[in-house]
Amino acid sequence: MLVGIPLEQSNSVVKPKDCAGEMSGYIVSVAESRCKRSFARIFSYFAPRLRSYALKQMGNEALAMELVQDTMSNVWQKAHLFNAEKGSPSTWIFTIARNIRFDMLRKLQNRKEDVCSDDLWPVLCEQTADANETSLDEQITLEQIGFMFEALPVKQKAVIEAIYIDGKSQQEVADELSIPLGTVKSRTRLALQRLKVMLQDHD
Amino acid sequence: MIKFHPDPELLSEYVQGGLSPINSIMIAAHCDMCERCEKIAHQQTLIHAEKFESDIGNLSEFKENASSDRKFDEMLESILNLPADKRALKRAQGLSASVELDGRRFILPKTLRKFIPSTGNWTSMVGRLWQAPVDIGNDSIAANLIYIGQGGGIPEHSHRGIETTLVLKGTFEDGINQYQAGDYVYMDSNDTHTPVCHSPQGCLLFTVLDQPLHFTSGVARYTNPFSHIFFR
Numbered sequence: 001m002l003v004g005i006p007l008e009q010s011n012s013v014v015k016p017k018d019c020a021g022e023m024s025g026y027i028v029s030v031a032e033s034r035c036k037r038s039f040a041r042i043f044s045y046f047a048p049r050l051r052s053y054a055l056k057q058m059g060n061e062a063l064a065m066e067l068v069q070d071t072m073s074n075v076w077q078k079a080h081l082f083n084a085e086k087g088s089p090s091t092w093i094f095t096i097a098r099n100i101r102f103d104m105l106r107k108l109q110n111r112k113e114d115v116c117s118d119d120l121w122p123v124l125c126e127q128t129a130d131a132n133e134t135s136l137d138e139q140i141t142l143e144q145i146g147f148m149f150e151a152l153p154v155k156q157k158a159v160i161e162a163i164y165i166d167g168k169s170q171q172e173v174a175d176e177l178s179i180p181l182g183t184v185k186s187r188t189r190l191a192l193q194r195l196k197v198m199l200q201d202h203d
Numbered sequence: 204m205i206k207f208h209p210d211p212e213l214l215s216e217y218v219q220g221g222l223s224p225i226n227s228i229m230i231a232a233h234c235d236m237c238e239r240c241e242k243i244a245h246q247q248t249l250i251h252a253e254k255f256e257s258d259i260g261n262l263s264e265f266k267e268n269a270s271s272d273r274k275f276d277e278m279l280e281s282i283l284n285l286p287a288d289k290r291a292l293k294r295a296q297g298l299s300a301s302v303e304l305d306g307r308r309f310i311l312p313k314t315l316r317k318f319i320p321s322t323g324n325w326t327s328m329v330g331r332l333w334q335a336p337v338d339i340g341n342d343s344i345a346a347n348l349i350y351i352g353q354g355g356g357i358p359e360h361s362h363r364g365i366e367t368t369l370v371l372k373g374t375f376e377d378g379i380n381q382y383q384a385g386d387y388v389y390m391d392s393n394d395t396h397t398p399v400c401h402s403p404q405g406c407l408l409f410t411v412l413d414q415p416l417h418f419t420s421g422v423a424r425y426t427n428p429f430s431h432i433f434f435r
Contacts, residue, residue, distance in 0.1 A: 036283050043279050053255045057219075069278050077288035094252035102220030102227070113224035114340030119317055120231045165308065166299050 019045070023089035024082075031079035039076055046093055047072060053094075057101055067104065071097040078124055095123045148198040156191035159184055205237050205385035211247075214240060218247045225344050225411055228314060229367050229387070232409070235312035236369075236385035304333060304350055309372055309407050322348060331355025331400075337409070345412040351375060356399035366390040366412050373406030375399060 023045065026038035050071055054064035074096050082092050099117035106116070118125055149157065162173045170188070174181045209217075209230055216222050217230045234241040299319050301310045311319065321338040328334055331352035339346045351357070356375075368388040375382055377396035382388055390396065400406045 034287060039283065040279060043275075043282070047275055047278070048259050049256060052258050057221075065274065065278070069282070072278070073282050073285055076282050077285055080287075080289065088252070090256035091249060091252040094255045095248065097255070098218070098220040098251075105220070106224055109223075111224050112341035113228075113344070114317075114321070115224035115228055117220065119314065120227050165301055165310065 020088045020090065024084045027075070027079050027082045027089055027092075028084075030076065031082065042075060042089075043072055046075075046090075050093070050097055053097065054101070058104070063104065067097060067100055070100045074100075074124065081124055092123070095121060099123055148195055151198070152191055152194060156187050156194070159187040160191045163188060205239070205383070205387075207380075207382060207386040207388055208237065208240050209233060209387050209389075211243060214244050215247045215251075218244050219251055225339060225341065225346070226367070228339075229369060229411065231314040232312045232369055233385070233387040235314050236371075237387075302335070302348065304335075304407075311371065311409075312369075315371075315409060318346075325350070330357070331405075332357060339411075347410050349408040349410055350405060351398065351400035351408070352405045353400060353403050355405070356397065359395060359397040364392075364412050366410060368408050368410040371407040371409055373400065373404050374402045375406045375408075376401065 023042060026035075026042045029035040029038040030042070047068055050068040051064055054067040055061065058064050058067060071093065075093060082089070086092075099121055102117040102120070105111075106113075117123075149160065152160065158177070159173055162168045162176070163170065168176075170184045171181060174184045177184075213222070214230065217227055220227075222230065230240075230244075234244050300316055301308045302319060302322060303309070304325050318337050318339060321340075323336040323338070325333045325335045332355050333350040333352075335348040337346040337348060349357075351373075366389075368382075368390070370382050370384050370386045370388065372384050374384070375398050377398045379396060
């Protein structure tokens with residue numbers, strides 16, 4: 001039993017929508033100061049809900065409790081990845097539980113596909129703005145501006161192609177072309193500026 | 204305009220993590236290309252999150268069991284002993300975003316890019332048809348990239364299993380419908396068709412033949428979702 005941190009049963013009576021702000025605050029304080037009291041509040045609110053959800057999904061108490069434990073462990077260990085601007089605490093925690101459920105089912109069913117939940121829903125992945133994260137809109141734009149792209153100087157074109165189409169990092173491009181990283185960066189910048197101007201003229 | 208979408212029911216099962224890996228991949232890749240379905244999937248996620256939050260379950264019954272409270276206490280304590288994990292998973296970097304055929308480059312939707320390294324060489328088949336096998340790790344599922352050049356096609360065929368196709372580029376028609384980039388096409392043993400491509404730039408497809416698996420174990424929800432749900 002955890003001394004001094006009672007589970008607060010009263011939390012379960014709070015209406016869901018009213019406590020999103022409160023729960024966000026607790027997650028932030030876990031992220032910033034590893035506050036155990038805040039986590040205990042998150043736990044006492046969400047653990048029973050997760051258990052109920054998991055029981056319905058997995059139909060088995062042991063698996064359900066495993067799902068609760070894995071989900072809440074992620075909340076405790078990766079609270080810094082929560083972003084209140086992107087969604088409510090319940091949505092975040094639901095998506096973590098969903099990912100764990102997906103991976104548990106995959107294992108239980110012995111599915112051989114080389115696919116895990118992070119490939120489908122990068123809930124606990126750091127969102128980097130690398131080339132692989134470009135949205136389809138951006139890709140379509142890339143296709144549409146193909147002719148503008150052709151108008152770029154050869155050296156800039158090579159860099160843009162390697163980074164935005166082949167998905168290489170700037171360092172990889174520098175190594176391949178045997179040029180300094182700074183040159184790759186300036187060529188990228190110049191090319192993007194040029195494309196921007198061309199796009200504006202096009203509009 | 205994308206005309207062929209997975210059924211909302213399927214999207215709902217997808218966002219709950221209840222579809223098989225390969226079916227999930229097909230839906231995720233379609234959502235990469237289809238703003239409409241991406242939006243529906245997002246809304247479905249919110250709906251299920253809300254349901255999850257508002258259902259505290261039969262806690263009183265759980266608590267009648269004296270050991271249950273203790274289980275939660277023990278769980279909380281063991282979690283609090285875990286260290287913070289600052290290593291965020293990073294999505295694989297440096298992965299190529301495109302495949303090449305005869306000097307032409309095709310950008311793949313984000314979800315399919317992880318399979319680019321496990322895509323085999325292109326083989327030229329009959330009728331301006333090219334095929335590259337994609338190793339998704341499961342031998343009982345045939346996954347392929349198919350390219351049909353202008354005027355090319357696939358001889359009339361029916362389907363033994365269930366075939367799901369995502370049109371990645373260009374258009375094709377099969378005597379029943381015309382399909383275009385982003386379309387999610389479902390075919391089962393009732394369907395006989397003759398795909399032909401008339402578009403000047405050809406068309407690129409990602410197709411999986413999923414032999415329905417017969418599950419006998421207890422996790423009953425893990426059913427083959429492609430039983431009848433497909434709509435236009």
